[in-house]
Amino acid sequence: MRRLSSAVDVVISGHTHQAYLCDYAHIDPARPLLLTSAGLYGTLLTEIELTVDMASRRVIQRTARQHIVRAAAGDAPADPAVKALVERYAAAAAPLASAPAGRLAAPATRRPQANGESVLGRITADAVLAATQAPEAGGAQIAFMNAGGVRADLVPDAGGRVTYGQVYAVQPFGNTLTSLTLTGAQLHALLEQQLASGTNTVARPRILQVSQGFGYTLDRGAAPGQRIRGMQLHGTPIVPDQDYRIGVQSYLASGGDNFSVFTQGRDPVGGGLDADALAHYLKSRSRQSPMALPLQPRISLSGS
16 A cells, blocks of 8 residues: 555555455554455445545545445345345346346356366366457457356256356456467466466466467466476477467456556557357357257366
8 A cells, every 4th residue: 555656545455355445544643545355246335525625736635435236145135225226226227237148058157177177167278269369359369268257157948058147247347358469488478477476376266268279288286387298289299489469358458367468468459348249149150049058178187
């Protein structure tokens, strides 16, 4: 917090899944900023009130309070006005949420397998690739999806149908797609960050979901820098000094989940929403029959 500009009066934070209202002046009286977070999954709404001295153009008072939007069993009841507002917009969104978004031959789960991949992770990575591989969309050759960005299983009904609401539950963050250029050496460094970057460790790795046609061997027991080997694209080895176009969503492109190598990407090209890309991918591949699930692993395990 000490590294923030003194012009900052309020920090509206997230991603921790915690609910808090903190006056930082209790820690550092010279920095009387307000730090807030509204919990997780839309359970709270933070109301912030700032009093501004127009002569000095400075905030002289800052307060905040939490409103319960929806309560878990045993919690206090939701604020009636907020509850009514949520119900109003839920009703308005219902036609879009119930719209068909394709068919699946079986449920696609986000449950990680031994190599860190999931069936739904492969599908989301393939959807990113499909949406970014055209030349005008960025010309991506490989796509990645962070496992933490896949938030729900995709379970079809008895007829194999899935809805846009279900797709949105899988990818609810409104990330946009980006394609960028990395060298083969940068690609190797990126994949090494799955096990050695910030909170990404060998004991608790963050395994990126990879698109069809790309694969490699992962050895958790190897020395740092040697845990990723045998990278191939459609059977051809990745060349360290060759450029490759990579498709990702904006969260990863900005270095999310400790994947800072993505921020080194060159020649970025923006795209649409990741949820829309997934819905289009499912629909385009299930026009004749329900789409089969991608069951073959793309990451091979080696060593201990």
